[in-house]
Amino acid sequence: MTSNTLLTLERSDRPQPGDDTETQMALEKSLMHFGIMHGTSSVMERLYQQVERVAATDATVLLVGESGTGKEVIANAIHHASRRVEQPFVAVNCGAIPAHLIEAALFGHEKGSFTGAVKQHIGYFEHASGGTLFLDEITEMPVDMQVKLLRVLECGKFLRVGGDEEVKVDVRLVAATNRDLDTAVKQGNLREDLMYRLAVFPIRIPPLRERGSDIEALAHHFLNELNEKSKAQKIFSRSSLDVIRSYSWPGNVRELKNVVHRAYIIGTDTLNIEDCISDLSTKKPTVHEGYLNFFVGTPLADAQKEIILATLKHYSGNKRLTAEALGISLKTLYNRLKEY
Numbered sequence: 001m002t003s004n005t006l007l008t009l010e011r012s013d014r015p016q017p018g019d020d021t022e023t024q025m026a027l028e029k030s031l032m033h034f035g036i037m038h039g040t041s042s043v044m045e046r047l048y049q050q051v052e053r054v055a056a057t058d059a060t061v062l063l064v065g066e067s068g069t070g071k072e073v074i075a076n077a078i079h080h081a082s083r084r085v086e087q088p089f090v091a092v093n094c095g096a097i098p099a100h101l102i103e104a105a106l107f108g109h110e111k112g113s114f115t116g117a118v119k120q121h122i123g124y125f126e127h128a129s130g131g132t133l134f135l136d137e138i139t140e141m142p143v144d145m146q147v148k149l150l151r152v153l154e155c156g157k158f159l160r161v162g163g164d165e166e167v168k169v170d171v172r173l174v175a176a177t178n179r180d181l182d183t184a185v186k187q188g189n190l191r192e193d194l195m196y197r198l199a200v201f202p203i204r205i206p207p208l209r210e211r212g213s214d215i216e217a218l219a220h221h222f223l224n225e226l227n228e229k230s231k232a233q234k235i236f237s238r239s240s241l242d243v244i245r246s247y248s249w250p251g252n253v254r255e256l257k258n259v260v261h262r263a264y265i266i267g268t269d270t271l272n273i274e275d276c277i278s279d280l281s282t283k284k285p286t287v288h289e290g291y292l293n294f295f296v297g298t299p300l301a302d303a304q305k306e307i308i309l310a311t312l313k314h315y316s317g318n319k320r321l322t323a324e325a326l327g328i329s330l331k332t333l334y335n336r337l338k339e340y
Contacts, residue, residue, distance in 0.1 A: 038217075038218070038221065039211055039214030039217060039218065040213075040214065040217075041210075041211045041212045041213065041214045043206040043210055043211060044206070044211060044214060047074070047203065047205070047206065050201075050203050051074060051077050051078055051081065051203070052081060054078060054201045054203070055077075055078045055079075055081035055082045056081075056082070056083075057201075058082075058172050059200045059201045060153065060172075060173045060174070060175070060197065060198055060199075060200045060201070061075075061078060061173075061174045061175070061200070061201045061202075061203060062138075062174075062175050062176070062177075062195075062198040062199040062200075062201070062202045062203070063075060063174065063175070063176040063177075063202075063203050063205055064176070064177055064178075064181065064202060064203070064204050064205065065176070065178060065204060065205025065206070065207070066178050066205075066207050066250075066252055067178045067251070067252065067254070068208075068251045068252035068253055068254030068255055069205040069206070069207055069208070069252045069253060070205065070252075070253050070254075071136060071176040071178075071205055072091055072134060072136060072176070074203065074205060075089075075091070075132070075134040075136075075174040075176065076089060076091075076134075078132070078174055079131065079132040079134075079172075079174075082132070082172065084130065084131045084132055084172055087128075087129075087130040087131030087132075088127060088128050088129075088130070088131035088132075089128075089131055089132050089134065090124050090127050090128035090131065090132070090133050090134065091134040091136065092105070092106070092124050092133070092134065092135055092136065093136045093137055094135055094136065094137045094138055094140045094141040095136075095137040095140030099142045099145075102141065102142065102145050103145060103148065103161055104121065104123065104160075104161045105123060105124060106123050106124050106125055106145075106149075107123040107125055107148075107152075107158045107159065107160050107161060107167075108120070108121050108122045108123030108125075108126060108160040108161070108167075109121050109123075109160050109161035109162050109163075110160050110161065110162040110163045111162075112162065113160075113161045113162020113163070114161070114162065117161075117162065120160075121160075123160070125152065125158065125167075125169050125171055126167065126169060128169075128171050129169040129170055129171055130170055130171075131171070131172070132171070132172045132173075132174060133171045133172070133173050133174070134174045134175075134176070135173065135174070135175045135176070136175075136176045137176065137177060137178070138175040138176065138177050138190070138198065139177045139179050139184045139189040139190045140189075143188065143189075143191060146190070146191045146194045147191070149194065150191070150193060150194045150197055152169075153173065153197050153198075154197070156168055156169060156170065156171075157169075173198070175198045177190075181195055181199070207249075207252055207291075208249040208252040208253055208255075208256060209248050209249055209291075209293060215244060215245065215249065215256070216241065216244055216245060218253065218256055218257075219236065219244045219256060219260055219273075220236075222256070222257050222260040222261070223235075223236065223260055223264070223271070226260070226261065226264045233269075234264060234267060234268075234269055234270070234271055235269070235270055235271070236270070236271050236273065237270045237271060237272050237273075239272065239273075239274060240263070240271055240272055240273035240274065243273045243274045243277065244256075244273060247277060248293030250293070259273060259276045259277060260273070262276040263275065263276045292306065292307060292310050304336075305336075305340055307326070308322070308326065308333070308336055308337070308340075309340065311325055311326055312337075319333055319334070319337075
């Protein structure tokens with residue numbers, strides 16, 4: 001994914017208190033959309049402010065958000081709004097590198113350090129020196145490798161694989177995960193000491209369902225991009241706009257962009273989004289990281305059933321905890337489960 005530079009206001013350009021018109025214009029300018037993350041909802045406003053503040057520092061940043069929310073876009077925005085903008089931005093997906101190769105990929109290796117190492121190799125840390133290194137899906141990194149990463153964060157030095165001379169780098173690290181941090185630590189996917197070292201400045205990336213009117217605005221943004229590219233003037237049907245507003249978008253911005261593109265390809269002058277979302281055919285609710293999302297118009301009895309079953313699953317089948325969480329008696333819960 002690519003992103004444009006996050007635009008900020010110089011102090012002298014900021015509006016004076018009490019001037020509502022200038023304040024609004026300045027806000028729109030300072031929160032100018034970048035990449036696929038543009039929007040003016042309150043949660044995005046707060047996100048932009050966090051990006052602006054942390055970008056002015058060299059603090060390590062930990063981005064936490066569901067898949068498809070645009071974590072790499074935010075990492076890129078932090079880099080472009082920082083003093084390191086003229087230096088490299090290197091993005092690495094930790095889950096895409098085999099465990100036995102990740103150390104050499106990050107730190108490099110010397111010639112002859114292992115079979116096939118026919119020459120010295122520079123790793124991602126050295127490539128990013130002076131700039132920003134983005135480590136996506138940090139919880140997918142092997143735990144023994146997390147120990148070595150922690151040391152690099154503390155001293156800024158490391159050894160290439162097969163090397164005996166320390167390499168010193170100046171890297172601003174931004175890490176990201178789509179997992180709940182406490183759960184990742186408890187399950188052994190993330191060292192607790194590394195979590196605290198990464199989370200000098202944690203930023204939560206809001207899921208699309210929390211962004212209100214941004215959802216429809218993003219859909220139109222993607223449609224306008226496609227129209228401009230194809231020199232067409234396609235529009236959304238009225239029913240499509242209803243779906244865009246009510247659908248939970250479990251795949252977030254990435255899913256929205258792909259669905260609009262799919263509808264654009266198969267549509268004529270008017271796009272029907274509902275034809276491109278398989279979940280609409282079943283009207284099933286979606287469960288993701290503790291959230292249960294329903295379509296508008298879901299029968300009350302069906303909604304109650306899904307809430308009870310999802311809560312029971314959340315508490316690993318413990319009926320007493322489930323009943324307490326739902327505010328019903330244990331007897332009522334048993335009766336409901338018997339019906340289901």
